[in-house]
Amino acid sequence: MNSKSLYQEVILDHNKKPRNYGTLDNATHHAVGHNPLCGDHLDIELHLDGERIDQIAFHGESCAICKASASMMTTVVKGKARADAETLIQEFRDMAVGKLDIESPHHLGRLTVFAGVRDLPTRVKCAILPWHTLHAALNSVNITSTEAEDDPMHAAIGDA
Amino acid sequence: MNIVEPALKSQFSSAFDVERVRADFPILKLQIEGKPLVYLDNAASSQMPQSVIDRLVRYQTTQHANINRGVHYLSETATAEYEGSRRKLQAFINAREDREVIFTSGTTDSINLVMHGYGRKFVGAGDEIILTTLEHHSNIVPWQMLAEEKRAKIRVVPINDAGELLIDEYEKLFNERTKFVGVMHVSNALGTINPVKQMIEFAHSRGVPVLVDGAQAAPHMKVDVQDLDCDFYAFSGHKLCGPTGIGILYGKAELLECMQPFKGGGDMILSVTFEKTVYNTIPHKFEAGTPPIAAAIGLGAAVDYLSAIGLDAIAAYELELLNYATEQMNDLAGVRIIGTAAIKTAVLSFEVRGVHPHDIGTLLNQEGVAVRTGHHCVQPVMLRLGVPATTRASFAFYNTMAEVDIFIASLCTVQKIFI
Ligand SMILES: Cc1ncc(COP(=O)(O)O)c(C=O)c1O
Numbered sequence: 001m002n003s004k005s006l007y008q009e010v011i012l013d014h015n016k017k018p019r020n021y022g023t024l025d026n027a028t029h030h031a032v033g034h035n036p037l038c039g040d041h042l043d044i045e046l047h048l049d050g051e052r053i054d055q056i057a058f059h060g061e062s063c064a065i066c067k068a069s070a071s072m073m074t075t076v077v078k079g080k081a082r083a084d085a086e087t088l089i090q091e092f093r094d095m096a097v098g099k100l101d102i103e104s105p106h107h108l109g110r111l112t113v114f115a116g117v118r119d120l121p122t123r124v125k126c127a128i129l130p131w132h133t134l135h136a137a138l139n140s141v142n143i144t145s146t147e148a149e150d151d152p153m154h155a156a157i158g159d160a
Numbered sequence: 161m162n163i164v165e166p167a168l169k170s171q172f173s174s175a176f177d178v179e180r181v182r183a184d185f186p187i188l189k190l191q192i193e194g195k196p197l198v199y200l201d202n203a204a205s206s207q208m209p210q211s212v213i214d215r216l217v218r219y220q221t222t223q224h225a226n227i228n229r230g231v232h233y234l235s236e237t238a239t240a241e242y243e244g245s246r247r248k249l250q251a252f253i254n255a256r257e258d259r260e261v262i263f264t265s266g267t268t269d270s271i272n273l274v275m276h277g278y279g280r281k282f283v284g285a286g287d288e289i290i291l292t293t294l295e296h297h298s299n300i301v302p303w304q305m306l307a308e309e310k311r312a313k314i315r316v317v318p319i320n321d322a323g324e325l326l327i328d329e330y331e332k333l334f335n336e337r338t339k340f341v342g343v344m345h346v347s348n349a350l351g352t353i354n355p356v357k358q359m360i361e362f363a364h365s366r367g368v369p370v371l372v373d374g375a376q377a378a379p380h381m382k383v384d385v386q387d388l389d390c391d392f393y394a395f396s397g398h399k400l401c402g403p404t405g406i407g408i409l410y411g412k413a414e415l416l417e418c419m420q421p422f423k424g425g426g427d428m429i430l431s432v433t434f435e436k437t438v439y440n441t442i443p444h445k446f447e448a449g450t451p452p453i454a455a456a457i458g459l460g461a462a463v464d465y466l467s468a469i470g471l472d473a474i475a476a477y478e479l480e481l482l483n484y485a486t487e488q489m490n491d492l493a494g495v496r497i498i499g500t501a502a503i504k505t506a507v508l509s510f511e512v513r514g515v516h517p518h519d520i521g522t523l524l525n526q527e528g529v530a531v532r533t534g535h536h537c538v539q540p541v542m543l544r545l546g547v548p549a550t551t552r553a554s555f556a557f558y559n560t561m562a563e564v565d566i567f568i569a570s571l572c573t574v575q576k577i578f579i
Contacts, residue, residue: 039534064578126518
């Protein structure tokens with residue numbers, strides 16, 4: 001595959017101007033994802049209103065593929081029901097590893113710009129990391145083991 | 161942005177006939193993504209010339225049997241070739257005797273052998289091991305395991321911002337508890353050539369033995385273990401135009417003799433009863449089980465090949481490549497070289513402002529250029545220099561000035577994409 005085609009305008013744009021970049025004051029769910037291969041990491045914070053993802057923010061240190069994937073993910077899942085987000089997570093993962101037939105019905109929309117990573121095995125993890133992290137956050141699997149007990153985020157997650 | 165003039169290349173009228181050398185390496189004819197392969201990942205693993213490939217085929221086709229066992233023709237032939245290869249490696253590093261050359265599976269295995277065979281016997285509670293900030297994980301982790309087991313301590317030689325060891329600090333680390341020094345000859349991440357001869361001399365003045373990790377030195381310069389006077393010297397075949405799965409541990413005979421074996425099994429014994437086992441003499445004491453015979457013979461062919469070209473000629477040509485590439489890279493705005501030691505091999509680690517190394521690596525691949533990205537198994541170096549990861553171009557004697565130009569032009573393309 002032509003890796004240049006992976007670096008499409010939309011991906012480069014989200015890398016340069018990531019949407020929903022930062023932190024939330026009122027997060028109810030939080031997770032940190034790591035890519036041990038390159039040391040990249042990504043924080044995702046959510047505010048759930050019942051079953052609906054009311055607000056979402058991310059920040060971290062990562063390559064363009066990962067950052068753009070995170071940025072586009074936040075724009076897509078914001079306002080969606082948790083179950084719909086989980087469907088997207090599954091479909092995105094399947095697409096990245098080449099298990100999804102892009103021609104058959106799916107819900108990914110313009111997220112298919114990432115379909116090319118399936119031909120770049122070393123980059124699949126970069127694209128998937130935000131989605132894994134979102135899944136962890138939704139399920140309150142908090143892996144920020146280094147955070148102090150009195151961290152407000154911890155309390156918030158305890159409440160969730 | 162820098163436009164590379166083809167005319168620049170012709171400034172270099174090196175006596176080194178790189179085109180003739182390239183013809184020996186079939187893999188260099190590959191096209192990647194429709195472009196000629198520009199292989200700049202030699203510090204990770206080098207490519208193999210046809211003569212080594214042919215040697216492997218000849219061994220497997222006409223000479224293979226297990227060694228040190230049968231009395232039949234093939235076993236005797238294989239044994240003779242295997243031991244012949246050991247003598248080639250002995251000559252390659254100028255070891256005093258062939259029994260000082262142990263076949264291992266690679267640098268990592270060699271270092272682990274010394275940790276188990278020497279370290280576990282001679283390092284005790286409260287003792288100290290000196291390593292350097294530059295070390296590859298393979299020369300850190302085994303010693304940490306030993307330190308944990310023995311409650312010994314690891315002391316670390318610091319570096320300056322250029323990636324050079326602070327020798328004054330090294331000397332200050334010594335005390336009466338210092339039992340061992342482990343130092344790399346050449347840094348895989350930065351290319352720094354460390355003053356190992358001077359460091360060994362100092363350690364010896366304190367009665368401390370030194371292991372040199374030569375993984376990145378043996379392929380790029382003439383190594384003389386007697387001149388260095390190192391106690392151990394480790395390197396890998398696959399970085400030396402040889403096969404994977406084979407490497408060398410050189411050790412001074414008197415040290416090897418007093419060491420514990422690392423692995424137990426066949427070939428490393430003289431006699432076995434359930435009451436008592438008598439270990440074989442060196443080097444066999446450290447070569448338990450059937451070794452990678454073909455790879456060992458292939459490595460012999462690889463050092464024949466390199467010696468025919470001449471390590472001095474290789475070093476001189478690679479220095480030209482380094483100087484040219486460094487100059488070109490310094491002209492690129494937004495690109496910063498990490499590792500600027502005064503004396504270094506042809507390794508360029510760098511950062512491109514605003515672009516993650518992974519993205520650089522993927523996009524360079526699009527231009528046919530193979531580089532390494534990440535932490536290069538030297539996380540302490542990355543931490544010290546304050547970079548999470550770098551992109552690394554590492555050159556070999558079969559790379560050309562024209563390939564440097566392609567590499568630099570590809571970097572410009574990456575920068576344009578990310579503007
Ligand atoms: C300096 C250095 N030491 C040790 C090693 C480990 O070599 P191997 O993986 O062949 O055991 C490497 C390889 O990257 C290296 O560059």
